[in-house]
Amino acid sequence: MMPWILLVGALIIAALSVYAYRLTRAVKEQTEAKKAAQAQTVQGIEVLIVSYLDQQVDRAECILRIRVLLDAGRPEWHTTLTLPTLLSVSDALLAMPFGQARAALDAGTRQAQDATRRQLLQLHEAELTTELKRLKEWISA
Numbered sequence: 001m002m003p004w005i006l007l008v009g010a011l012i013i014a015a016l017s018v019y020a021y022r023l024t025r026a027v028k029e030q031t032e033a034k035k036a037a038q039a040q041t042v043q044g045i046e047v048l049i050v051s052y053l054d055q056q057v058d059r060a061e062c063i064l065r066i067r068v069l070l071d072a073g074r075p076e077w078h079t080t081l082t083l084p085t086l087l088s089v090s091d092a093l094l095a096m097p098f099g100q101a102r103a104a105l106d107a108g109t110r111q112a113q114d115a116t117r118r119q120l121l122q123l124h125e126a127e128l129t130t131e132l133k134r135l136k137e138w139i140s141a
Contacts, residue, residue: 041073
């Protein structure tokens with residue numbers, strides 16, 4: 001009777017060991033995937049900042065994309081950095097309709113919103129440039 005109990009105990013321990021190994025491996029893979037996603041987010045933000053500073057992209061769209069990537073990938077930026085202009089301009093841009101909601105607007109309203117976007121970006125151009133340079137230094141560190 002005793003050898004059967006030892007055999008069953010050994011099988012249970014072996015099964016639990018295999019299960020623990022698989023769980024540990026799954027956690028490691030998830031951690032690596034999360035690190036890779038964060039690295040891609042950082043790289044995306046860096047590319048957007050350089051594109052913005054070199055005036056290669058639509059600036060309003062670029063600010064929105066930077067903000068979305070920051071909020072999704074580096075949410076600690078709100079507490080770590082002080083970027084009031086980026087925050088206020090991106091909040092104002094996010095408050096305006098975009099995508100399908102923007103396409104549903106009449107041409108006059110769209111043009112008025114485009115003018116507001118341009119004016120907003122022109123008024124804060126110097127501050128945005130300074131803050132984006134600071135953000136680039138922080139994100140690259």
